[in-house]
Amino acid sequence: MVIYVFDGSFEGFLTAIYESYYNKEKPDKIVAMDDYVENLIDRPIFIETDEIKSDKVYAGIKNKISTNALKKVYHVFLSEVMEAPTVIYHYLRLGFKIGNKVDLNLMDDWVLRMDKINQQVASEKHRMLGLLRFQLVENDLYYAPLAPDHNIIALMANHFAQRMSDQKWMIHDTKRCIAVVYDLKEWIITPIDLPAPPVGKEEYLYQQLWKEYYQSIAIKERRNPRLQKRCMPVRYWSFLTEKK
Amino acid sequence: MDILDKLKILADAAKYDVSCSSSGSERKNKAGGIGNAAVSGICHSWSDDGRCISLLKILMTNYCVYDCAYCVNRVSNSIPRAAFTPKEIAELTINFYRRNYIEGLFLSAAIMKNPNHTMELLLKTVTLLRENYNFNGYIHVKAIPGADGRLIEATGEVVDRMSVNIELPSDEGLKLLAPEKKKEALIKPMGLIDRQIIQRKEERRIFRNAPSFVPAGQSTQLIVGATQDHDYRILKLSEGLYNRFHLKRVYYSAYVPIVNHPNLPSITNPPTLREHRLYQADWLLRFYGFDADELLDEAQPNFDQLLDPKCDWALRNMKLFPVEVNKAEYETLLRVPGIGVKSALRIITARKMAPITYDGLKKIGVVLKRAKYFITCQGKYYSDVGFREKLIRLSLTEKPLKEPTETNEIQLSFLTMPAIRENVNSIITGEL
Structure with a gap:
């Protein structure tokens, strides 16, 4: 099998798509460097990230297929599911052939697979908009750690930049060691490696109040832990103030 | 009394209010301000009963x-009492909001002194x-029956949703x-809010900056x-409320x-x-084009x-079935048991490209x-x-479709859905 290996960046991936159209050897799979395991049967082709090529593909998806498709491609890419680059590749092949009608092809396995991953990313993002918990730490900074399944913090940033526009905040993906930082004007995404900062006395009071509220609002006669866990999977609990 | 004790008492007293939705409003943040409303609504946590927590739901007092017999707060009940000051509530709301615990405030109150004072x-x-x-x-406030219309109107201008609880289905x-509550007194503020919503919407069509009025609409709740x-009586009541007062939701509380x-x-x-069956039927009224009289x-x-309710209706109307999925109109597909808004839309999309096979479905x-029958x-x-009919009924019911505990779950999950949004598809599927 021919395998395209790219550096893991979105630009690198788009370059791989570009190459797949101009290289005689078509890929059976596209994988990120970190997911690539060398073996005797597969033949890897290492893709060198090229901004001009990736820009062309970016514009191509937008103009020849649709903005919606571009958004979908980006979301599925951020899923960090191992097969995602390959799924997107097949989806784009079809997309460049038939244009903006590609999303109507619900019977096509790749389109369907694309939809499914996209859905997973979108729903985790939506869920985390609610489950994220800020703590007030030193320097008036509101700090929120999380470890999502997919790489979603960039997708969450605008929401909080609009909503919490008058407070400094940081969303820290502890799994990927990256953070979105907002300084009252704009947000940036940056690699980061730091332990959770300590909290002050005021913060402790509001955490107490929130825990108390959380206990009081439940109706004992209707206890339903299964439903609770389905809506709010246990893997997120370690970051939730009320579940600590 | 310190704030922690007050919160304990007044959150506990508010927990029987069902509504948790924070959807339907597009309120934007202002320069230097805090907060906005997400049109889809956002759930921030789920309590031990599986209901979602979206708003800080508390009583003012x-x-x-x-002295309503069914209510914990009735005057003759000996329970600890407390009252918040407006400032305490504001501080609590803001500080919870900054930590992303909540989507906003749901403020209600028992009747202190008299309706106007409250x-x-x-x-x-x-x-x-x-x-x-x-x-x-997002702010959701109770309209207190019997309060002056001008107070209710002024409140409507600053909040996103208002509700008047109808409490019980009949006079x-x-x-x-x-005995102290009269149906007319409960209905009156609903009519007032409804007229205002319609009038202000009209004004906003002409003047874009005219003030909004309860942009997320009004809802109610009954026990x-x-x-x-x-x-049948309950469903007819809901249907009437939807048609007459354009309510966004009627909540049912077991x-x-x-x-x-x-x-x-x-x-x-x-x-x-x-309660679960009523919610199912309620959905059939609002999104599936059913009338109450068809169901009961x-x-x-x-x-x-x-x-x-939909299976039951279908089995009583076997002459309308089976329907061909490749030909049936959207409205007809919606009436097939097991096919919801999302499935119906997907069928319509998919069959534009090629006929749908059974495996394709x-x-x-x-x-x-259920749909296969x-x-x-x-x-x-x-x-x-x-x-x-007999055979289908048998196979649909022989293994009870839902064990009691499971039913409980499904029913509760309706409560946890982001509730109302103009885009019908996303309300039902809960997707964005």
Whole structure:
């Protein structure tokens, strides 16, 4: 099998798509460097990230297929599911052939697979908009750690930049060691490696109040832990103030 | 009394209010302000009963002059009482909001002194939040029946949603359990809010900057199982409220036996299955084009325990089935048991490209457990029992479709859905 290996960046991936159209050897799979395991049967082709090529593909998806498709491609890419680059590749092949009608092809396995991953990313993002918990730490900074399944913090940033526009905040993906930082004007995404900062006395009071509220609002006669866990999977609990 | 004790008492007193939705409003943040509303609504946590927590749901006070038999806060009940000041509520809301615990505030109150005094307190609190704290998040406030129309109107201008609880499905029920409340007094503020919403919408069409009025609409809640009223009566009431007052939601709350009173039924568990059936039927009214009279009548005034309302309706109308999925209109597809808004839309999309096969249906995610008895695919009928009402009924009910605990879950999950949004598809599927 021919395998395209790219550096893991979105630009690198788009370059791989570009190459797949101009290289005689078509890929059976596209994988990120970190997911690539060398073996005797597969033949890897290492893709060198090229901004001009990736820009062309970016514009191509937008103009020849649709903005919606571009958004979908980006979301599925951020899923960090191992097969995602390959799924997107097949989806784009079809997309460049038939244009903006590609999303109507619900019977096509790749389109369907694309939809499914996209859905997973979108729903985790939506869920985390609610489950994220800020703590007030030193320097008036509101700090929120999380470890999502997919790489979603960039997708969450605008929401909080609009909503919490008058407070400094940081969303820290502890799994990927990256953070979105907002300084009252704009947000940036940056690699980061730091332990959770300590909290002050005021913060402790509001955490107490929130825990108390959380206990009081439940109706004992209707206890339903299964439903609770389905809506709010246990893997997120370690970051939730009320579940600590 | 310190703030922690107050919160304990006044959150506990508010927990029987069902509504948790924070959707339907597009309020934007202002420069230097905090908060905005997300049109889809956002759930921030789920409590131990599985209901979602979206808003800080508290009472301003639980001091009450009324004596409604079903209510924990009734004057004759000896429980600890407390009252928040507007400032305490504002501080709590803002600080919870900054930590992303909540989507906004749901403020209600027992009747302290008289309706006008109570409504004034509520208005003062929400105005403080909006003006002094520059808070632009979601606010849901109770309209207090009997309060002056001008107070209700002024409140409507600053909040996102208002609700008046209808409490019990019938006048007789009210007389028996809440003698101080009259149905007309409950209906009156609903009419007022509805007229204002319509008028302000009209004004905003002409002047873009005209003030909004309860942009997320109004809702209500009623208790199921505390009186003798049957499902048909309740459903007709809901239908009337949707048609007459354009309510966004009617919430049903299974009666939780919290107090003993000679006029109240003695039950051990809340009737959650009944509540679940009512929610299913409510969805059929709002999104599936059904009328209450199609689902129930005087001869059969209560929902079947074993079958959901749509299955039950389909089995009584076998002449309309089976329908061909490749030809049926959207409205017809919606009436097939097991096919919801999302599936119907997917079928319509998929068949534009190529005819749908039975396996194709599965592939695009249509659940065929119930649907298979009522459809044909490219002319072929796929169920293994034959198209006979008795046989289908048997196979749909022989293994009870839902164990009681499971039903409980499904029913509760309706409550947890982001509730109302103009885009029907996303409300039902809960997707964005």
